[in-house]
Amino acid sequence: MESIVEIKKLTKKFKKEKAVDNASFSIQKGEIVAILGPNGAGKTTTMSMMLGLLHPTEGETLLFGMDPRERAVREKIGVMLQEVSLMDTIKVREIIQLFRSYYPNPLSMEELIRLTGLKKEELNKRTEKLSGGQKRRVGFALALVGNPDLLFFDEPTVGMDITARKLFWDTINELAAKGKTIIFSTHYLQEADDISDRIILFHEGRVIADAEPDLIKKQLTKQSVSFITEHSISEKMFLQEAFVTDVFKKDERVHVITDDTDAVLQTIFTSNLDVSDIRVEKGRLDDAFSQLVDTEKDVS
Numbered sequence: 001m002e003s004i005v006e007i008k009k010l011t012k013k014f015k016k017e018k019a020v021d022n023a024s025f026s027i028q029k030g031e032i033v034a035i036l037g038p039n040g041a042g043k044t045t046t047m048s049m050m051l052g053l054l055h056p057t058e059g060e061t062l063l064f065g066m067d068p069r070e071r072a073v074r075e076k077i078g079v080m081l082q083e084v085s086l087m088d089t090i091k092v093r094e095i096i097q098l099f100r101s102y103y104p105n106p107l108s109m110e111e112l113i114r115l116t117g118l119k120k121e122e123l124n125k126r127t128e129k130l131s132g133g134q135k136r137r138v139g140f141a142l143a144l145v146g147n148p149d150l151l152f153f154d155e156p157t158v159g160m161d162i163t164a165r166k167l168f169w170d171t172i173n174e175l176a177a178k179g180k181t182i183i184f185s186t187h188y189l190q191e192a193d194d195i196s197d198r199i200i201l202f203h204e205g206r207v208i209a210d211a212e213p214d215l216i217k218k219q220l221t222k223q224s225v226s227f228i229t230e231h232s233i234s235e236k237m238f239l240q241e242a243f244v245t246d247v248f249k250k251d252e253r254v255h256v257i258t259d260d261t262d263a264v265l266q267t268i269f270t271s272n273l274d275v276s277d278i279r280v281e282k283g284r285l286d287d288a289f290s291q292l293v294d295t296e297k298d299v300s
């Protein structure tokens, strides 16, 4: 696989505070990676260093095997930061045309309109007259304008309504299917879970988990199988299994807490237990996130 991003032992200190602390990871071509973490976790600082906008105190970052400030790299990347700042007194159509002229293989205006949902009346507006959501749509178009291979989005859907958000993620999926690599930071855990192939979770500057969303949930959240039975169920029968962490009865239901719900189901069926209304509860990413942040458990 082709490595597009290499982050090696990256640290950023502001005075004595470590905003990013020894972060290392690599990202392969075509991956959609979510950088997740609470406020102040170091997401924006990491992204800024990846982009060469901020100089690391220690460590290095390579994009396409090169320094991110190289021109050859800049032509291959698209960026949308939290604050979209646009030149005033210029129409949206003009700013997009201007940006198109900077790149060797820009996307056509029609393609940009299709991918971003920009409307005709927005194209004719002066940038200072745009709403927050419209500004972000223009920011999105400017990120895509050079037909980049690698895209960075810092909390991209803040200020977008539901329709805009859906189109944004549909476009991201379309781009990833074409082999583009996508990195985005978000506070929306559900988005990270739905969209990304992989989550890199930051807490207090450190990478505390780096795995596919399902694996993070599996590692960190309690899953359970619960059911109703007339039998006086043998708690011991379940507890002796390595994959069971707890068994208890509540409101007529037996709950088996486990890290392998399939194995619990198999035990129920092979031992011919007379049970009904079986429910399997998988942990949610929100739970995994809170649990990680609470315990600062290192699973990376």
Ligand SMILES: Nc1ncnc2c1ncn2[C@@H]1O[C@H](COP(=O)(O)OP(=O)(O)OP(=O)(O)O)[C@@H](O)[C@H]1O
Pocket: 014, 018, 019, 037, 038, 039, 040, 041, 042, 043, 044, 045, 046
């Ligand atoms: N220019 C700066 N000078 C001093 N401290 C900074 C600077 N930029 C960021 N920090 C500090 O570094 C830490 C990480 O900030 P960063 O913006 O990277 O976090 P974040 O995960 O992006 O947060 P948020 O989700 O709120 O955007 C914070 O404690 C922040 O106060």
